Amino acid sequence: MAQNLEESQKMIPVVVIGGINVISTLIDFGIMTLIYLLVALTINLEFGYAGVPNFGKVLFVAAGGLFSGSLSYYLMAWILNIRESGSDLLSNQFRLHNSMDLALNAHPVLNLGIFLFMIAVGASCGAIFGFAASYPAIRLREDYLAMLLLAAGEFFLIFVQAYSPVTDGPDGLLIPDVLGFTGSILDYRQVVLLGLLALFTVGVYFYAEKVARSPLGRTLRAVRDNEISSAAFGKNNVAIRRNILIVGSAISGIAGALVVTQSAYISPETFVRQFFTLYPFVVVILGGAANNFGMVVGAISFEGIIDFVTNFQTYAGSHNISIPIDLNAVTPIAIGSLLIVVLYFRPKGLISEKPSKTLKKSELLRIKERAEKTTESVKEEDKKNGLETSDATAASDGTGG
């Protein structure tokens, strides 16, 4: 243990300013920002581009996280040849998860396999729930849809609390720790998690960006902006909405699976509406809907505000400054008020939606150059012929030709 501590000090320098461990704070900041960003990107796909207000986001994140966690537990028990009945498996979790962690540490391939299994389960659970939710959802008006999804999310969390095989009820379940190879060095573990999250988030970001720029992205916007005209152009609105809900939910499921690897512990309280529906929505509105880069800006500024409040608390604590009110309660109030202010003054967010770029920048420049050239040549021809034409007609001639 002492050796480990020394190691950790060697690996991750500790810089303390005003009672705050700067580097570990930054790592935590990165982790939370990436989690919110990942979920916000899926909301952006569904709500920003396709106009499906998924107010039950917590349902899909929780489904991915809780099922991937508990199924990995059962899978490990099966691999380790532990043949006990379901309730015994759960009640002996403290003993069993130790042997699971030992096995995972001994076999790196198994460790990787379990991690990939969790991601796969997260994605497929998210997709299945997304498909199930899409059946009533795509047929409804947006306000009914929002109410239904929100209610479904609330029910799911209560369902998990009551249905013990998932997380052993409200007690929670210690799941196999796929980040166990980092040992007892807490910061190292966080760095690894940060890397994993960054990997997935960057992937999802580029996927979302590709969707936004592709013909599919323009179809999504068409469905969002005018259902009737998109149907008139032969687009299947219902199928498009269903597919985007499935894709968005699958990615949310992956986000859930990544969240549970952090603490290697799942309980119904891991996922609450406030953190996995409301906060990502704040990120989307703050950054600007239908704009992937806006999500990055939104997530960073949102988590910046939250972290500022928590660190202020630590700072005050270390300097014996007493704060008359509870900052944990102030955070939601501040975030809610901020959201309303943004909705009023900047309803399009910090960075508003831009027309989609369908061509590469170099190609656009080339076209522009050619258009200018032809305009000039037409003008010169006109001069030669002694004709006096206005610039406007010349320009339109040029682009036309």
Add this chain to the structure above:
Amino acid sequence: MISPLISQSIIFGSLVSLMCLGLTLTYLTTKVPNFAAADFVTTGTYASATAFILWKLKSPYLATPLGFLFGGLISVLMYLGVLRPLIRKGSSLIMLMVATLAVDLIFVGGNLLFIEDLESWYGRIISDRGYGNFYTLYALGDFKLFGDLGMLYVGPISVIVISAALYLILNKTKFGIAMRAAIENANLAKTVGINVERVYVVSWFLAGGVAGFAGGLFSIVYTTNQNQASLLIVSIFAGSVLGGLNSIYGAIIGGLLIGFGEIYITGELSVLVGKFVSASAGYAVNNFQLGIPLAIMIITLLVAPQGITAVGWRRILRRAKK
């Protein structure tokens, strides 16, 4: 003496019915589903429960008007402070829904702050008088009438009185007719000189007030906590959707059916499962209570999206007779 299951179902049904009435009244005026609707209930609960305990009132029922008042005030504050500016700015429906979610978030923090303060000031009084603490407030206790809980009578009677009062206001007074006109067509109402804004403010006050009053009654028979809102919102949405969201009387009936069904079906199911599977499995059924309003909501939306009041019951009955 009525069987406890039915009595519980009636009590819960009438309380949910009042809450649904609150949601529907706000939906009628602004056409936005209010995701903070259940928070008005919590406000009413804490306002009346605190008054009852601190002022040593003779009966918790005496404090419920305070729930009405506070619920109404909070509701008007929300309308004037959040929704009206956004509506004037021309925000889309989704943006307005997000705004009500933001208000819900403010309530999450606000309740916590408020409850923490109350707990630090009066916590000892609460626990000394046997009401737990502000985080988990025990039921305030009801009087007995003919061997039943008083709420079994007070609940349905309040529903009847409030709906009768609403009927009279809406149909017999000048203000009520103006209100109906403003709800039906705001622009046309404006052209004939109706002050639509005032009508909206009054309906939001009534909506929040009824919800707060229901919250006050709720605290008499149920143990409450600060997370109560997020559980109740499912039943409230389900009841309002069942009622069609566009009809006051639909909301009352829808809420009654949802609340009654939620308790009654769960109770019957738990007995049934207990008989066939095991007693503990039967007991566990109670935990899935919220599945019933959700299921009813989904079925309503798929079968009769306009709600039960819009269904042509007479035609169906006639067909059934043939």
